[in-house]
Amino acid sequence: xxxxxxxxxxxxxxxxxxxxxxxxxxxxxxxxxxxxxxxxxxxxxxxxxxxxxxxxxxxxxxxxxxxxxxxxxxxxxxxxxxxxxxxxxxxxxxxxxxxxxxxxxxxxxxxxxxxxxxxxxxxxxxxxxxxxxxxxxxxxxxxxxxxxxxxxxxxxxxxxxxxxxxxxxxxxxxxxxxxxxxxxxxxxxxxxxxxxxxxxxxxxxxxxxxxxxxxxxxxxxxxxxxxxxxxxxxxxxxxxxxxxxxxxxxxxxxxxxxxxxxxxxxxxxxxxxxxxxxxxxxxxxxxxxxxxxxxxxxxxxxxxxxxxxxxxxxxxxxxxxxxxxxxxxxxxxxxxxxxxxxxxxxxxxxxxxxxxxxxxxxxxxxxxxxxxxxxxxxxxxxxxxxxxxxxxxxxxxxxxxxxxxxxxxxxxxxxxxxxxxxxxxxxxxxxxxxxxxxxxxxxxxxxxxxxxxxxxxxxxxxxxxxxxxxxxxxxxxxxxxxxxxxxxxxxxxxxxxxxxxxxxxxxxxxxxxxxxxxxxxxxxxxxxxxxxxxxxxxxxxxxxxxxxxxxxxxxxxxxxxxxxxxxxxxxxxxxxxxxxxxxxxxxxxxxxxxxxxxxxxxxxxxxxxxxxxxxxxxxxxxxxxxxxxxxxxxxxxxxxxxxxxxxxxxxxxxxxxxxxxxxxxxxxxxxxxxxxxxxxxxxxxxxxxxxxxxxxxxxxxxxxxxxxxxxxxxxxxxxxxxxx
Numbered sequence: 001x002x003x004x005x006x007x008x009x010x011x012x013x014x015x016x017x018x019x020x021x022x023x024x025x026x027x028x029x030x031x032x033x034x035x036x037x038x039x040x041x042x043x044x045x046x047x048x049x050x051x052x053x054x055x056x057x058x059x060x061x062x063x064x065x066x067x068x069x070x071x072x073x074x075x076x077x078x079x080x081x082x083x084x085x086x087x088x089x090x091x092x093x094x095x096x097x098x099x100x101x102x103x104x105x106x107x108x109x110x111x112x113x114x115x116x117x118x119x120x121x122x123x124x125x126x127x128x129x130x131x132x133x134x135x136x137x138x139x140x141x142x143x144x145x146x147x148x149x150x151x152x153x154x155x156x157x158x159x160x161x162x163x164x165x166x167x168x169x170x171x172x173x174x175x176x177x178x179x180x181x182x183x184x185x186x187x188x189x190x191x192x193x194x195x196x197x198x199x200x201x202x203x204x205x206x207x208x209x210x211x212x213x214x215x216x217x218x219x220x221x222x223x224x225x226x227x228x229x230x231x232x233x234x235x236x237x238x239x240x241x242x243x244x245x246x247x248x249x250x251x252x253x254x255x256x257x258x259x260x261x262x263x264x265x266x267x268x269x270x271x272x273x274x275x276x277x278x279x280x281x282x283x284x285x286x287x288x289x290x291x292x293x294x295x296x297x298x299x300x301x302x303x304x305x306x307x308x309x310x311x312x313x314x315x316x317x318x319x320x321x322x323x324x325x326x327x328x329x330x331x332x333x334x335x336x337x338x339x340x341x342x343x344x345x346x347x348x349x350x351x352x353x354x355x356x357x358x359x360x361x362x363x364x365x366x367x368x369x370x371x372x373x374x375x376x377x378x379x380x381x382x383x384x385x386x387x388x389x390x391x392x393x394x395x396x397x398x399x400x401x402x403x404x405x406x407x408x409x410x411x412x413x414x415x416x417x418x419x420x421x422x423x424x425x426x427x428x429x430x431x432x433x434x435x436x437x438x439x440x441x442x443x444x445x446x447x448x449x450x451x452x453x454x455x456x457x458x459x460x461x462x463x464x465x466x467x468x469x470x471x472x473x474x475x476x477x478x479x480x481x482x483x484x485x486x487x488x489x490x491x492x493x494x495x496x497x498x499x500x501x502x503x504x505x506x507x508x509x510x511x512x513x514x515x516x517x518x519x520x521x522x523x524x525x526x527x528x529x530x531x532x533x534x535x536x537x538x539x540x541x542x543x544x545x546x547x548x549x550x551x552x553x554x555x556x557x558x559x560x561x562x563x564x565x566x567x568x569x570x571x572x573x574x575x576x577x578x579x580x581x582x583x584x585x586x587x588x589x590x591x592x593x594x595x596x597x598x599x600x601x602x603x604x605x606x607x608x609x610x611x612x613x614x615x616x617x618x619x620x621x622x623x624x625x626x627x628x629x630x631x632x633x634x635x636x637x638x639x640x641x642x643x644x645x646x647x648x649x650x651x652x653x654x655x656x657x658x659x660x661x662x663x664x665x666x667x668x669x670x671x672x673x674x675x676x677x678x679x680x681x682x683x684x685x686x687x688x689x690x691x692x693x694x695x696x697x698x699x700x701x702x703x704x705x706x707x708x709x710x711x712x713x714x715x716x717x718x719x720x721x722x723x724x
Contacts, residue, residue: 019070020080025063026055031464033088034448035065037077042097043068045185049192050096056199057448062091073146074100074154078134085137085170091463092171092430092447093134096188099174100154101384102133105144107158109683109721110166110439112411115650123147123155129384129407130439135172138163153384160717164686164724165525166438167493171430173402173443178395179386180364187395195401195446198371205270205424205451206243208235209263209370213276213377214250214287214356217412220577222544224249226513227417230543233481233514234421237454254289255355264368267399270451271423272370275416278377280388283358302336306349309340360392367398371449372429374404376416381405381442390444402429402445410440413548413578415517419489421482426450427459435489457483467494481512488515492522504530513543520546524553527687532557539565548579555586556687558655560594563587567598571606571615584622588629591656595623633660635669642674649681658690662697672711679714683721695722 021043025033034057036050043050043066054064065088067080077100084090105127108114116126124147132139133156140159147153175191177184210227217223228247231238238245246263248256264272277284288304291297305326312319326332339345373393375381380389381403390405418436423429430447450460457480465471467490475487488506492499500523507519520538523531535557538550547569554562570583587595599619603612631637632645654661664670665678679701682694701707701715 020076021068023051023054023066023068025065026058027061027063029063029088031089032061032091033063033065033084035067035081035084035090035093036096037080037093037099038066038068038096039098040068040070042185042188046096046189046192049189049196052196053192056196060199060448062448063088071098071100074102074133075143081134081170082137090170092173092428092434094173094175094447095131095134096175097184098152098176101129101152102131102141103127103147103153103155103384104130104133104141104439105155105157106717107439109164109686110158111408112414112438112440114408114410114440115647117647124150124153124384127155128439129153129382131172131174131442132166132168132437132439135168135170135434136166137169138167150384160713161720164721168434168437171428171434171443171447173430173445173447174383175394175445176383176391178360178388178391180360180392180395190397191395191401191445194399195449198399198401198446198449202452203270203371204237204454205235206237206240206454207266207268207270208238208243208245209269209272210245210247211256211260211263211272211274211276211285212247212249213274213283213285215277215284216250216275218577218581219250222576223548223578226544230417230513231420233512234417234419235424235454237424250286251290255286257285257355257358260285261358261362261366264370264373265366265398267369269370271372271374271420273374273376273416274380275376278375278380278389280379280382280385281360283375283377283380283389284356285358286356288356301332302338303349303352305332305337306340306345307353309337310346313341358389360387360389363389363392364396367396368393369399371399372402372404372423373400374416375406376410378406378409381440381444382407383442383444394445400445402443402447402449404429404433404441404443406440407442408440410438413545413552413582414438415521415545418514418517418521419482419485421480421514422459422486423451424454425457425459425480425483426453426461427463431460431463435486455480459483459486462486469494469496472496476506481514484510484512484515485518488518488522492525500526500528500530504534507534508537513541513546516541516543517546517549520549520553524687532559535562536565539569544576544579547573547576548582551579551582551586553687555582555589556653557689558589558653559689560591563590563594563598564601567595567602567619568606570619571602571608571612574608574611574615584618586652587619587622588626589652589654589656592623592626596620599623629654629657633657633664639671639674643677646674646677646681649678650684653685653688655685655688655690658685658688658693662693665697665701672708676711676714679711679718683718686722691722695719698722 050066054066057064071077081093105118111128114128118126140162141156142159144155144157177187212224231245237243248259250256288300291300308322312322375390382388390403393400393403419432422432428448428450429443433443472487472490476484478484503519503523507516510516523534535550535554538546541547551566554566566583570580574580599616603616628645628648632642661678665675685691685694698715698719702712702719
């Protein structure tokens with residue numbers, strides 16, 4: 001946990017420092033400031049609009065610097081940011097135009113899901129574009145190289161002894177033109193005009209929209225339903241007589257795309273959130289509609305196999321294997337793919353596919369008006385691309401000015417709605433994001449946007465207050481869930497004595513689902529006895545997200561005492577599909593005998609009678625599916641497959657075979673390549689009850705001068721990852 005630094009500095013109206021030009025705020029800096037960092041060309045073309053933005057923020061009590069330069073590398077940008085932070089109490093920055101993009105490596109553990117092999121994949125694809133390089137000052141990086149083609153990309157490794165958790169000191173955001181055929185400077189100028197206009201509206205957050213796409217949360221109704229209840233806890237104003245909260249799910253109609261677009265076109269819409277799958281160029285809203293008649297079943301199957309045939313048509317072997325599978329498994333002949341190569345049929349199928357998602361050009365056409373849009377999706381915020389979904393939203397002619405999205409893929413089982421209530425109580429988007437971001441999450445657009453508070457609380461003012469322990473303890477009595485969460489986060493960040501006990505007590509007593517989630521999430525960071533014991537309560541919590549999250553956490557710790565409650569949850573909470581799925585997916589990490597004993601015990605005492613034997617079969621199959629662990633430990637397995645199985649340990653920490661894995665590390669007959677891969681995988685065992693044993697072996701290896709420098713470095717990296 002890290003502390004903040006404050007100070008003061010006055011600049012003259014316009015001055016140059018090492019070729020950087022500073023335009024000072026229109027009002028005097030007192031307790032906070034903000035900065036626009038842009039390139040020289042953008043400033044010269046959009047000077048009037050940037051100064052209008054600077055002026056409106058000054059009127060709101062946020063003195064704003066404008067700094068422009070022909071930036072050569074990220075370090076130059078960061079140097080300016082840290083100077084403003086130390087001397088002018090900088091709270092945030094916005095990068096406008098052509099600002100260097102840090103591409104981070106050896107930091108995948110700070111993402112929610114991204115685990116691409118950095119050794120065998122292209123650097124561009126296997127790195128994470130992230131502005132945590134700029135906004136978390138304690139993270140340390142080792143420069144690797146500048147991209148020779150896309151020279152705005154700069155590659156860095158997370159340093160071995162860097163902090164291993166993100167705690168941003170400021171918030172940051174990006175605004176850059178998209179490749180829509182329109183002049184980049186015209187786009188940026190128009191954008192800041194609408195931002196200034198939005199800052200003058202005194203709007204309240206009372207109109208909310210949430211969309212859940214096909215494939216989210218395993219399409220589970222028990223996972224989807226609680227969102228309305230948690231949003232009511234966080235933003236009660238959108239449920240009163242003047243407010244409106246609307247929730248749409250992918251199966252409300254065959255093709256809900258038009259309903260979604262019509263919702264986004266509403267001129268009164270304040271905040272939208274998409275739980276979906278995505279790519280830089282597309283939002284995936286829905287899949288093939290459910291069918292209930294024989295003829296629609298047939299049409300859907302033909303559409304599916306035509307699409308499959310098109311994907312395989314350039315590979316004769318794969319295409320023939322598909323035909324054999326159709327014939328031998330399902331009794332289908334080639335008539336089921338008839339027309340797959342007919343241009344007319346292909347066009348018709350493409351139009352049908354287009355009805356299941358939103359693409360870039362359509363955003364420009366329908367002009368979204370939702371002031372803020374959150375994309376709980378993969379790659380929709382990939383700002384290394386010339387054109388991407390989040391960028392299109394803000395660069396449209398609609399009223400959308402801010403988005404929050406991810407630059408790479410993202411975990412489904414994460415809390416996308418965390419702390420949202422602060423936005424309804426007047427927090428700036430950046431202030432909210434500073435508490436919730438991960439390596440891949442970024443604001444695209446204006447981070448200073450804020451709504452007028454829906455109640456008597458001014459969250460913007462709370463963020464500006466100097467930290468006070470007594471004040472935070474006072475806020476724990478607030479009637480608002482996210483004000484309590486704000487206090488808990490601040491107490492944690494400032495090393496409040498007894499924070500673990502406080503979090504446990506609050507988890508045990510709070511009636512707010514979102515407060516209990518915050519307690520659990522912060523206890524996971526502390527990872528102590530209270531955390532391990534609270535998991536027994538969490539798996540039976542009334543909030544489904546806490547239940548399924550606790551399953552993941554239990555599997556990350558790996559204690560056999562968690563096996564029985566998980567088996568019991570699978571049997572007696574089986575209608576919570578995501579909970580049951582997570583249980584069955586991770587049983588292999590525990591001792592096999594302990595799992596079998598728990599299955600027998602639960603089956604003997606449970607009140608559930610229907611499908612009991614079928615559930616036993618599923619659980620026993622999941623328990624016995626340990627072939628990857630056995631193959632990894634066997635010297636008879638090819639190295640290629642052993643390395644593949646090593647990588648799987650990042651998702652499923654096999655605590656039960658740690659002894660065998662540690663023996664592999666110290667076996668002189670094993671290859672260095674395999675050992676390096678295993679050491680990298682062990683870096684994910686941060687909560688494992690076997691962590692002390694892993695640390696001991698890593699410590700031995702990193703100090704062993706007889707080993708290669710590469711192996712010692714990987715052991716060193718894993719050692720500090722687990723130690724910190």
